[in-house]
Amino acid sequence: MAANSFGILYRLTTFGESHGPAIGGVIDGCPAGVTLDFEAIQKDLDRRKPGQSAIVTQRKEPDEVEFLSGIFEGKTTGTPIGFCIRNTNQKSQDYSHIKQQYRPSHADYVYDEKYGFRDYRGGGRSSARETASRVVAGAIAKQFLNPITIQAYVSAVGSLQLEKSPDQLDLSLAEQNIVRCPDPQLAVQMEEYIKQVRKEGDTVGGVVSCVIKNVPKGLGAPVFDKLHAVLGHAMLSINAVKGFEYGSGFEGIKMKGSEHNDLYHEDGTTLTNRSGGVQGGISNGMDIYFNVAFKPVATIMQKQEALTHEGELVEMQGKGRHDPCVVPRAVPIVEAMAALVLADFTLLKRADKL
Numbered sequence: 001m002a003a004n005s006f007g008i009l010y011r012l013t014t015f016g017e018s019h020g021p022a023i024g025g026v027i028d029g030c031p032a033g034v035t036l037d038f039e040a041i042q043k044d045l046d047r048r049k050p051g052q053s054a055i056v057t058q059r060k061e062p063d064e065v066e067f068l069s070g071i072f073e074g075k076t077t078g079t080p081i082g083f084c085i086r087n088t089n090q091k092s093q094d095y096s097h098i099k100q101q102y103r104p105s106h107a108d109y110v111y112d113e114k115y116g117f118r119d120y121r122g123g124g125r126s127s128a129r130e131t132a133s134r135v136v137a138g139a140i141a142k143q144f145l146n147p148i149t150i151q152a153y154v155s156a157v158g159s160l161q162l163e164k165s166p167d168q169l170d171l172s173l174a175e176q177n178i179v180r181c182p183d184p185q186l187a188v189q190m191e192e193y194i195k196q197v198r199k200e201g202d203t204v205g206g207v208v209s210c211v212i213k214n215v216p217k218g219l220g221a222p223v224f225d226k227l228h229a230v231l232g233h234a235m236l237s238i239n240a241v242k243g244f245e246y247g248s249g250f251e252g253i254k255m256k257g258s259e260h261n262d263l264y265h266e267d268g269t270t271l272t273n274r275s276g277g278v279q280g281g282i283s284n285g286m287d288i289y290f291n292v293a294f295k296p297v298a299t300i301m302q303k304q305e306a307l308t309h310e311g312e313l314v315e316m317q318g319k320g321r322h323d324p325c326v327v328p329r330a331v332p333i334v335e336a337m338a339a340l341v342l343a344d345f346t347l348l349k350r351a352d353k354l
């Protein structure tokens with residue numbers, strides 16, 4: 001299975017399965033001399049980890065990162081940063097029922113079709129456990145992106161939607177509730193809804209929105225590696241993602257060009273920001289903002305029809321510890337993937353002109 005790496009200059013390769021001894025990664029291309037704030041890295045991992053609240057999977061994993069190389073006396077050395085996170089709370093027997101059966105809308109069937117063999121325990125490599133490694137690499141990238149800041153938050157759970165735009169919100173409120181929605185009243189409704197859906201043995205989807213501020217002009221490449229295209233690639237590579245839109249997104253089609261255009265101020269900033277901070281694939285210095293849609297995940301605790309390895313349709317009863325709604329845990333993953341993209345383009349920009 002190739003394609004376990006992301007990025008050109010700041011390049012992350014991840015390894016590991018949900019129920020193997022460990023997951024981890026190698027970050028190649030991190031500049032030397034970055035003084036690392038290890039607490040900030042662990043904080044982002046804690047925002048992603050299972051068992052953190054009553055509305056996420058109850059798998060209990062401390063998700064402590066162990067660095068193996070590339071760091072000396074608290075600073076990056078410019079050599080590959082190897083790291084691992086031990087898997088400590090596997091219950092592989094919870095997954096014995098999916099050894100010969102394929103959960104509808106999970107990756108079980110396609111992995112078997114593609115490779116003829118799969119590590120079914122906890123979803124193996126298809127498990128979102130892999131994203132913890134992305135969070136480590138993203139947390140390190142955030143530390144040399146200054147003054148760029150990246151903040152994601154939950155803007156929808158099912159049909160409960162935040163109607164305000166990022167500039168009308170106090171985004172610091174997002175981390176003050178377990179849903180990670182910056183509207184405290186709506187967060188309560190979202191939490192209740194997720195709990196209700198969990199009781200029904202079901203799952204629900206949602207949207208994670210993200211705002212990137214203090215972006216310098218000129219990040220992104222003009223043709224295939226447009227900034228928004230690479231952000232789209234990054235976001236669509238996250239498990240369970242079904243949609244990506246930036247700037248005015250799909251709503252923008254309802255406007256005419258005369259309404260949609262972002263008119264200039266004399267200094268090149270714009271009066272409105274329907275472009276979402278990117279024009280022609282290149283950052284224009286305005287905030288970048290985008291939305292990422294996550295589906296209601298596949299593993300439900302209700303009975304449903306599944307396909308067996310032998311091609312029979314059978315009744316399957318969901319088992320194991322699963323997320324009823326992944327968006328609260330997806331917030332740091334979205335930030336991490338955005339940080340990888342911004343770090344890469346920041347380093348690449350140095351080669352743009354003499």
Ligand SMILES: Cc1cc2nc3c(=O)[nH]c(=O)nc-3n(C[C@H](O)[C@H](O)[C@H](O)COP(=O)(O)O)c2cc1C
Nearest residue numbers: 106107126127128239240297298299322323326329
């Ligand atoms: C943070 C996070 C947690 C997830 N937890 C679960 C889970 O508990 N159960 C599940 O079936 N899928 C879960 N998923 C989604 C699966 O990993 C994903 O749906 C699966 O690999 C199939 O890929 P696809 O949905 O992208 O097609 C999670 C995704 C994320 C981002």
